[in-house]
Structure formats: C-alpha cells, structure tokens
Amino acid sequence: MAGHAVQTFEPLNIAVLTVSDTRTEENDTSGQYLAEALQAAGHKLADKCILPDDIYLMRAAVSQWIADESVQAVLVTGGTGFTDRDSTPEALQPLFDKTVEGFGELFRQVSFADIGSSTVQSRALAGLANHTLICCMPGSTGACRTGWEGILLEQLDSRHRPCNFIPHIRPAQPACESRG
Numbered sequence: 001m002a003g004h005a006v007q008t009f010e011p012l013n014i015a016v017l018t019v020s021d022t023r024t025e026e027n028d029t030s031g032q033y034l035a036e037a038l039q040a041a042g043h044k045l046a047d048k049c050i051l052p053d054d055i056y057l058m059r060a061a062v063s064q065w066i067a068d069e070s071v072q073a074v075l076v077t078g079g080t081g082f083t084d085r086d087s088t089p090e091a092l093q094p095l096f097d098k099t100v101e102g103f104g105e106l107f108r109q110v111s112f113a114d115i116g117s118s119t120v121q122s123r124a125l126a127g128l129a130n131h132t133l134i135c136c137m138p139g140s141t142g143a144c145r146t147g148w149e150g151i152l153l154e155q156l157d158s159r160h161r162p163c164n165f166i167p168h169i170r171p172a173q174p175a176c177e178s179r180g
Contacts, residue, residue, distance in 0.1 A: 010158040012072045013046040013172060014038050015065045019078035019088050020139060021052045029141045030077040037148045038075070043156065046071045053079045058091040066095065066130045069173040073156065073165075074132060078139030080123040088136050089123050096127030096134070103135060103151065110150035114142065131170040 016038075018031035028050055035045050047065065051057045058079070065071040079088030093099070103126035108119040124147065126135040133156075137147040158166040 007159060009042055010166060010172070012038075012043045012156055012166075012169070013070050014043050014073045014075060014156075015047040015071050016045065017048075017058070017061060017074060017076045018050040018139075019053050019058060019076060020050060021085060023050050023078075023139075025050065030139055030144045033141050033144050034075050034077060034148065037145075037153075038156075041153060041157070053085045053087055055087050055091040058088065059095065062092055062095060062129075062134060066132045066134075069170060071132060072169045072172060074134045075152070076134065076136040077144050080125070080136055080138050082121055082123075086123075089125055092134060092136060093125065093127065095129045097130065098128045100126040100128065100133075100135075106151055107137065107147055111143065111146045114146065128168060131168070133165050133169050 016031050016034045018028050020028070023031070031048060031050065035048055039045055049061060051061055062074055062076070065074050076088060076092065079086045079091075104124045107124040108122055111119045111122065122138050122143070124137050126133065128134070135147065135152060137143050154160040155165050157164060
C-alpha cells in the first residue's frame, strides 16, 4: 500500500454541491466552508452550486461532473438526514460504480466525539463513479468541518500514507472548452 502515496502534492479539481431547499449563496456556510477549505489545502474549486433536495436535479448535476474529465471529486453537503425531503443517498448512490463503505463508518466515528449518539442519524456516504470520488456529508457546517478535517484533508492528499484516494480517481485534465 505504501506505493499509493507520492512525495509531491497533486492539486485536485473539486466540485461542491449544497443540497438545500432554503440555502442561498449568501447563507450557504457549509458549501462555502468546503470551497474555502479545499482551496486552502491547495486544490482547485472546479464548480459550486446549490440545488433543492430533488433526486433528479442532484443526479443531473453530479452526472455532469462525473462525465466532465476535468472534475476529479465532488463534495456534497446536505440531504443526508431522515426527513421526508432528505434524499441525497437515494439520488447519488445509484451513480456509484463502487461504494466507499468506510467513509460513512469513519464519519460517524469521528463525529461521535462532537454529537454523541446522534451520529447514528447521519447517512454520510461516498463512492466512486467514472473514476470520480463523490463524498456526501450532512448539511451543517460542523459536519462538513468534521468530514474535511477528519477524513478528506488526508485522503485527498497524494502524500498521505499508507494510502489515499488519488490512485483511484482520474488524472487531472484541463476543462473542456465551449464549442460555440
């Protein structure tokens, strides 16, 4: 496994999706946190959007990013709870070629220190689709911080040992140019 880490940092192109019926660019603290955190770590913000909790809108947006060879990872915040409107797992899990079971397990373990047994109500999940990593976290800024600092900061760093996600995602490609 040690061969899965390299000595140099490889910046990734990462898209951020906020799933919410109420958030706007002005009050989307979770999506903004993820965008700022990934850039502070040296990655590039490939795209960012806010969508209502609608299965088909989420699938369409994430499918576009999966098909875009310049996007290597997608971070999703929101829609992972148990309310009638929470449908991120149902929307995105069918797109996965492989599920990363350990992401949800570790997310709940790490968040237990902050929120105790309430962590069982988190349906955080991750998977790979067309060599694109998709990580879905709860909608609170604290949960996004937990996911970023407790898991993603290291797993999206090519130097992290003994392994990280870099060998499993597509190499960076330039964004497609518009063909007018």
